[in-house]
Amino acid sequence: MSMGATVPVEVTVNGELHASEVPARMLLVHYLRDELGLTGTHVGCDTSNCGACTCLIDGESAKSCTVLAVQCDGAKVKTIEGMASADGELHALQEGFWAQHGLQCGYCTPGMIMAAADLLERHSGDGPITEDEVRHGLEGNLCRCTGYHNIVKAVQAAAETSRRIKV
Amino acid sequence: MTTAVPSAKHVGQSLRRKEDPRLITGRATFVDDLALPGMLHAAVVRSVEAHANIVSIDTSAALARPGIKAVYTGNDMSDLLAPLPMAWAPPGVEIKTPERWPIARDRVCHQGDAVALVIGDDKYVVVDAAADVHVEYESLPVVIDVEEALKDEILVHESLGTNKAHEWSMGGGGDIEQALADSDVVVEQRIVNHRTAGAAMETRGCIAEYRAGQLTVWSSTQVPHLLRLFYAVQMGISEDKVRIIAPEVGGGFGSKLQICAEETMCAWASKQLGRPVKWIETRSENMAVSHHGRDQVDYVRMGATNDGKITAFHANIIQDLGAYFGLLTPMIPELGAFVMTGCYAIPVVQTDITGVFTNKFFTDAIRGAGRPEMTHMLEVTIDQLAQKLGMDPVEVRRKNFIKADQFPYETPYGITYDSGNYEVALDRALEMVDMDAFRAEQASLREQGVLRGIGFSTYTEICGLAPSRAVGPSGFGLGIGLYESALVRVHPTGSVTVFTGASPHGQGHETGFAQIVADRLGVDPSVVEVVHGDTATGPMGLGTYGSRSLAIGGVAVAHAAEKIAMKIREIVAWNLEADAADIEVQNDKFSLKGDPDQGMTLAEAAGCAYIDATKMPEGMEMGLEQTLIYDPSNFVFPFGTHVCVVDVDPETGSVKVVRWVAVDDCGPAVNPMLIDGQVHGGVTHGIGQAIYEQVVYDERGQLVTGTFVDYALPTAAEIPSFETDRTETKSPSNSLGVKGIGEAGTIAATPAVVNAVIDALRHEGISYIDMPLTPLRVWQALEAARGSGDGPRASEQGVELPDQGEGSAGSGPTQPEGGAA
Numbered sequence: 002m003s004m005g006a007t008v009p010v011e012v013t014v015n016g017e018l019h020a021s022e023v024p025a026r027m028l029l030v031h032y033l034r035d036e037l038g039l040t041g042t043h044v045g046c047d048t049s050n051c052g053a054c055t056c057l058i059d060g061e062s063a064k065s066c067t068v069l070a071v072q073c074d075g076a077k078v079k080t081i082e083g084m085a086s087a088d089g090e091l092h093a094l095q096e097g098f099w100a101q102h103g104l105q106c107g108y109c110t111p112g113m114i115m116a117a118a119d120l121l122e123r124h125s126g127d128g129p130i131t132e133d134e135v136r137h138g139l140e141g142n143l144c145r146c147t148g149y150h151n152i153v154k155a156v157q158a159a160a161e162t163s164r165r166i167k168v
Numbered sequence: 169m170t171t172a173v174p175s176a177k178h179v180g181q182s183l184r185r186k187e188d189p190r191l192i193t194g195r196a197t198f199v200d201d202l203a204l205p206g207m208l209h210a211a212v213v214r215s216v217e218a219h220a221n222i223v224s225i226d227t228s229a230a231l232a233r234p235g236i237k238a239v240y241t242g243n244d245m246s247d248l249l250a251p252l253p254m255a256w257a258p259p260g261v262e263i264k265t266p267e268r269w270p271i272a273r274d275r276v277c278h279q280g281d282a283v284a285l286v287i288g289d290d291k292y293v294v295v296d297a298a299a300d301v302h303v304e305y306e307s308l309p310v311v312i313d314v315e316e317a318l319k320d321e322i323l324v325h326e327s328l329g330t331n332k333a334h335e336w337s338m339g340g341g342g343d344i345e346q347a348l349a350d351s352d353v354v355v356e357q358r359i360v361n362h363r364t365a366g367a368a369m370e371t372r373g374c375i376a377e378y379r380a381g382q383l384t385v386w387s388s389t390q391v392p393h394l395l396r397l398f399y400a401v402q403m404g405i406s407e408d409k410v411r412i413i414a415p416e417v418g419g420g421f422g423s424k425l426q427i428c429a430e431e432t433m434c435a436w437a438s439k440q441l442g443r444p445v446k447w448i449e450t451r452s453e454n455m456a457v458s459h460h461g462r463d464q465v466d467y468v469r470m471g472a473t474n475d476g477k478i479t480a481f482h483a484n485i486i487q488d489l490g491a492y493f494g495l496l497t498p499m500i501p502e503l504g505a506f507v508m509t510g511c512y513a514i515p516v517v518q519t520d521i522t523g524v525f526t527n528k529f530f531t532d533a534i535r536g537a538g539r540p541e542m543t544h545m546l547e548v549t550i551d552q553l554a555q556k557l558g559m560d561p562v563e564v565r566r567k568n569f570i571k572a573d574q575f576p577y578e579t580p581y582g583i584t585y586d587s588g589n590y591e592v593a594l595d596r597a598l599e600m601v602d603m604d605a606f607r608a609e610q611a612s613l614r615e616q617g618v619l620r621g622i623g624f625s626t627y628t629e630i631c632g633l634a635p636s637r638a639v640g641p642s643g644f645g646l647g648i649g650l651y652e653s654a655l656v657r658v659h660p661t662g663s664v665t666v667f668t669g670a671s672p673h674g675q676g677h678e679t680g681f682a683q684i685v686a687d688r689l690g691v692d693p694s695v696v697e698v699v700h701g702d703t704a705t706g707p708m709g710l711g712t713y714g715s716r717s718l719a720i721g722g723v724a725v726a727h728a729a730e731k732i733a734m735k736i737r738e739i740v741a742w743n744l745e746a747d748a749a750d751i752e753v754q755n756d757k758f759s760l761k762g763d764p765d766q767g768m769t770l771a772e773a774a775g776c777a778y779i780d781a782t783k784m785p786e787g788m789e790m791g792l793e794q795t796l797i798y799d800p801s802n803f804v805f806p807f808g809t810h811v812c813v814v815d816v817d818p819e820t821g822s823v824k825v826v827r828w829v830a831v832d833d834c835g836p837a838v839n840p841m842l843i844d845g846q847v848h849g850g851v852t853h854g855i856g857q858a859i860y861e862q863v864v865y866d867e868r869g870q871l872v873t874g875t876f877v878d879y880a881l882p883t884a885a886e887i888p889s890f891e892t893d894r895t896e897t898k899s900p901s902n903s904l905g906v907k908g909i910g911e912a913g914t915i916a917a918t919p920a921v922v923n924a925v926i927d928a929l930r931h932e933g934i935s936y937i938d939m940p941l942t943p944l945r946v947w948q949a950l951e952a953a954r955g956s957g958d959g960p961r962a963s964e965q966g967v968e969l970p971d972q973g974e975g976s977a978g979s980g981p982t983q984p985e986g987g988a989a
Contacts, residue, residue: 026292040201041194043418045369046451050876053369081194095192099184102841105849106674107191108198108369108418136884143876145369145419146674148848149884 010074014039015083023070029063030054032070033080041081041111045143052142055112056080062119064141081111084118093159093166094118103155105146116142117156121163130160175753178683178693182841185679186693196416199373199388200448207375208237210434210447211294213284213301214456215276218312218527218869219324220305222274225284229300236288236297237441242273245436249404252427254493258502258521259645263334266325266525268492270429270436276305277324277491278529279869280456285433287445310527310869314465314488317526324491324525331525333489334498338505339518340580347480347516351471355552360938361541363463363488363863364856365873366534367881368673370418371449372458376434378442384411387431390424390671391711394648396703398427399435414701417673421853422533423458424673425713426495455874460863461534463488464501464541470549476557476564480516483508483545487523490530497532498523499645504542506630509579511590511807512546512568517580527869533713535853536914539629547625547919548936551926555935561923562598565626566591576900585628585805586899586907589833593895594626597809597831600891606813614931619816620826621928624809625920631908632719632804632901650716651799653707654724656685656732658792660778662771663695666729669709670721671701675910676842677717681725683838684904688729689736690753691770707795715806715908718838723902724798731794733758736773742785743768743776804899804907808832810851812920816928821947823859823925825888830916833895834909844892847913851890854917856882862940929953 007022014037023032033039033056042065045053054065057079084092094114097103104110120138124130130138135156136149144152190196227239251267271282284301288294311322317331324331341347348354374387383405389395392412400407417424434445449458464487471480487501505519550568554561570577572589579585601622610620633639636649653669666685670677682696689696699705709721737751740758744751750761759767768776776783777792784790813827830847837843860880864872873879898905918939925941926934933953937945 024292031291034201035203039194040197043198043370044200044448045371046876048451048875048877051369051451081192085193091192098192099188102182102185102845104188104191105676105845106369106417106419107187107196110191111194114192132889136887140883140885143369143881143883145367145421145853145881146849147845148850148852148890149887150848150890151845153884153889 008071010071012073013077015079025069025071027070028066029068029070029073030065033065039080039082043108043111045108050143051109052116053109053112055115055142057115057119060122062116081114084114093162094156097155097159097162101151101155101158103147103151109142109144113139113142113144113152117159120156121160124160129164130157132157176687178686179838180836181683181839183679183683183693183839185676186682187676187678198370198416198418199375199386202375202386202415204375204377204444207444207446208287208289208441209291209294210437210445211286211298212282212430212453213286213298213303215272215279215281215283217276217305217307218279218310219308220276221308222272222276222283223304223306226302227284229302230286230297233293233297233300235290235293236286238287238437239297239301240285240437241283242269242271245271245433248402248432248436250402252429252432253398253495254497255647256496256499257645258334258336258499261334261336263498264328264330266328266492270432278527279871280453280529282429282433285437287437287441312526312528312865312867312869314486314524314526317524318486318522324527333523333525336502336521337519338581340582341516344480344482344516344518348469348471348482351479352474353553353556354469354471355549355556356469357549357552357936359466359468359545359548361462361464361466361544362939363460363531364534364861365455365460365863365879366421366423366458367879368419368421368423371451371454372424372428372430373448374431374434375444375446376431376438377444378435378439382409382411383435384413385431385435386413386415388417388424389414390417390420390673390713392671392701392703393669393709394711395427402432403435403439411704414671417701420673421535422461422537422713425533425711426459451876452874455879456871457529459494459530459532460490461531461537462541462857463531466541466545468545468549470553472553472557474557476559476567478512478514478553478568481508481514481546482518483520483542485519485521487521488528488531489523489525490528491525492530494530494532497530500531500533500538501541502538504538506581506583507539507628508542508546508581510543510546511565511570511588511626511628513570514568515580528865535850536911537714539911539915540854540918543625543627543629543915544919547627548922551923552935555930562594562624565624566594583630584802586802586901587897588628588805588807589895589897590626590807593807593831593833594809596893596895597811597829600829600831600893601811617818619818619928621814621816621924621926623812623920623923623925623927625916625923626809627912627916628805628807629912629915630803630805631715631911632800633714633716634803635801636799649799650710650720651797652716652720652724653709653795653797654721654728655706655795656725656728656793658689658732658770658774660774662691662769662774664689664691664697666696666698666725667706668698668700668721668725669706669711670717671709671711672717673712675712675717675846676839677721680718680838680842681722684722684726685729688726688733688753689770690756690758707797715910715912718906719804719902719908720798720800722838722906723800723904724796726904727798728794728796731796732792735792736770738785738788739773739776739783740768743783800901802901804901806832806834806907806909806912808912808916810916810920812924814921814924814928816925816946818950821943821945821950823941823946825855825921828888829891830913831893831895832909832912833897834907834912835899835905836896837894838906840894843894843909846909847892848890850911850913851917852882852887853914855887855921858918858921858939859941860886
């Protein structure tokens with residue numbers, strides 16, 4: 002390879018441990034997509050504005066275009082491919098986006114779902130999450146198709162499902 | 169023969185989308201998700217100058233990098249057979265067309281013009297190498313402002329001798345000057361409709377593979393069949409040896425309705441190197457060289473009687489074309505002119521259009537394409553007229569509406585509106601808004617220092633492109649007809665594959681078209697697979713844009729399924745010894761009227777058609793398959809009323825949309841959920857232009873808004889929830905009665921926002937502000953109106969203002985008209 006020096010990394014992605022040698026400058030998003038074949042995480046900009054590449058690193062949402070793969074040595078990463086259960090049962094957010102028509106072209110959707118997963122995890126209130134909380138909570142993720150209306154409904158619906166399960 | 173149109177079981181339902189399972193689980197395949205054996209990567213070296221001669225290009229350092237296979241420049245690609253196409257010029261008009269090659273040969277005319285193509289085996293390395301390509305330029309003078317360019321002091325293309333590409337005038341109903349002179353009142357306004365970006369979340373991209381005489385291109389495109397046609401011409405390859413595949417496409421909004429320079433270069437390079445070549449556009453490239461939209465300076469005049477009857481409307485449109493023509497560039501303002509009268513019975517109209525080259529990237533079709541600009545002129549000017557007459561803007565609209573019993577209605581331009589009932593949509597919107605409650609709230613908020621305003625936009629638009637005779641080479645001058653194709657194939661087991669020439673990129677065709685077929689063939693939509701975007705699998709089609717897919721492609725699918733249903737009825741009737749006219753689809757079965765147990769499922773009928781010839785009427789062709797090309801008799805004209813409520817902060821000038829009511833009429837709904845989704849997204853696109861988004865070049869032609877840091881797409885936090893409803897007026901243009909809805913929200917939205925802001929600020933003496941209604945602009949308008957400042961003071965806040973000039977560049981101050989008067 003003509004990518005310069007490589008560095009060993011061990012990253013657990015969607016529960017599976019991967020030991021790789023990666024170029025030091027390789028972005029996490031490219032590691033996920035090109036090395037591991039997890040192409041559900043998308044690239045939509047080059048300035049960390051759009052959020053299409055959002056995944057969870059040790060449980061917190063992060064834009065994987067702003068993180069080097071080597072920085073994730075020892076970390077647990079979760080991507081959209083890891084959201085449904087092993088037997089294919091959809092995560093409440095996936096179900097919410099489907100039921101509420103929260104996507105059109107679907108390019109921003111994986112990032113939206115991962116950002117929303119973190120948002121709902123951080124939403125400590127006992128009551129339902131408000132429209133305003135969802136809208137501000139997803140400010141870091143851009144969508145050009147939906148006008149956000151149904152994305153907000155999808156996240157609120159997922160929150161309600163999760164709340165019922167917890168109770 | 170009786171018609172095979174069934175009662176609707178699936179059509180009309182908000183069925184969950186068939187597309188979604190792969191998209192919500194990360195299993196969809198966009199072009200960048202594909203990799204081929206031996207694939208190389210491409211990066212494009214782009215001009216840093218807006219206008220310059222290329223003195224020399226030194227590629228040696230780039231070529232010396234490990235992993236670099238080739239660096240090509242314009243001279244290397246001199247064997248390309250044709251420049252990139254412009255396919256739609258106004259008919260009968262002299263037009264000056266500069267050649268646009270995929271890569272600059274000796275001169276660059278805008279920042280971002282391609283000057284070299286770097287190809288190597290790693291996507292990081294080609295970017296490194298691109299930075300090592302040294303280009304020496306001899307700078308030429310740059311002209312950015314469109315009205316400055318009209319003076320021809322600086323020429324974008326010396327060889328053309330002028331920056332004026334074309335002039336086109338259309339008038340109808342009488343002499344416009346006389347009609348204006350005869351009017352009791354005339355309002356005039358200069359309106360800048362600024363340049364915007366398509367900004368699909370997936371950028372453009374392709375993989376081109378030339379192998380054994382066959383070219384295959386995977387492209388993020390809205391028009392795969394047009395790409396095949398062009399590549400065959402461009403590279404001298406027989407059309408049957410060219411295959412275009414549009415995999416999952418992440419949004420388009422017109423920006424992928426283009427024959428792209430980069431894809432052409434990759435196809436050419438793949439042929440040179442014998443390996444697949446991938447190019448994925450960066451967002452910075454997307455902002456610079458995916459075509460822009462809008463960018464007009466408009467001078468409008470509207471005449472009326474003292475009691476509010478519009479007598480004349482004139483628009484003088486100066487269209488900033490950018491440096492070249494894209495596929496449809498010169499026709500964009502003309503598309504708007506076709507609905508210049510909007511919803512209104514305006515007796516005398518005239519449109520004068522001047523296309524002008526500047527040293528910017530070219531403009532072309534972006535969601536709405538000419539119609540948002542025209543609707544903006546019309547709807548903003550009507551509010552100005554109402555203000556001048558002291559009338560309610562809603563009543564001025566109502567007074568001038570074409571009445572429901574006047575359809576089909578021929579406009580002064582000879583366009584025939586198919587159907588409409590504008591008052592019903594307006595009344596429904598008013599009911600949802602509750603104007604009395606609003607005015608009370610507005611007054612009480614004003615006392616608390618919040619400036620709330622309401623704005624209306626009652627629109628109609630021309631879409632469902634289109635009748636081939638009307639738009640084609642002998643009609644409006646498009647280089648091809650705009651029919652659409654369908655192939656419906658029932659399999660022996662009774663499941664169905666539908667091939668459509670439409671090429672969706674988020675709209676939900678796989679679901680909506682499956683609903684249409686399911687009703688006609690008596691099956692569940694889950695066993696109807698809709699295949700699109702592969703020129704090797706289905707018949708020639710024209711793709712998805714111009715809100716055409718349902719009204720043309722969906723109708724093609726319906727007609728093909730109906731033809732198959734007719735054949736099935738004959739098969740079933742023959743087996744039951746009944747009359748085909750007595751067979752109908754009931755309970756997912758083709759069965760005898762009055763005796764639903766007697767009949768066959770689609771699978772049973774398919775078994776006859778594919779397996780047992782003895783169960784077919786003698787002489788009937790085996791199989792159940794139908795190819796169909798549908799060409800409509802007219803365009804379709806959706807319409808509606810949009811109402812925007814804004815709050816303006818008098819201290820900061822910031823505008824926030826707090827409420828949006830939309831009542832749209834696109835005929836009978838195939839899937840109401842999909843319609844709502846199109847309206848939400850379309851309106852948000854319009855809110856984006858009205859308040860946040862603007863493509864800005866500085867006076868040297870440098871793009872200031874080159875990333876999402878500078879180009880403000882609205883986020884969830886800026887956008888309200890939407891209150892939507894529909895009325896249903898059938899179109900007589902097609903058998904489904906449907907009209908397009910993809911662009912309607914965008915077409916309706918911007919004037920509703922501007923009218924709302926002016927409603928909030930009118931008591932301050934402000935009657936007009938150009939978009940985008942940024943805090944700076946609104947604040948400056950307020951300052952000027954209040955007379956507390958001596959012109960713009962923003963520099964005191966440390967903001968360096970570009971010279972707004974008279975054109976579209978710059979986000980600086982607008983001189984508010986009507987100021988303190």
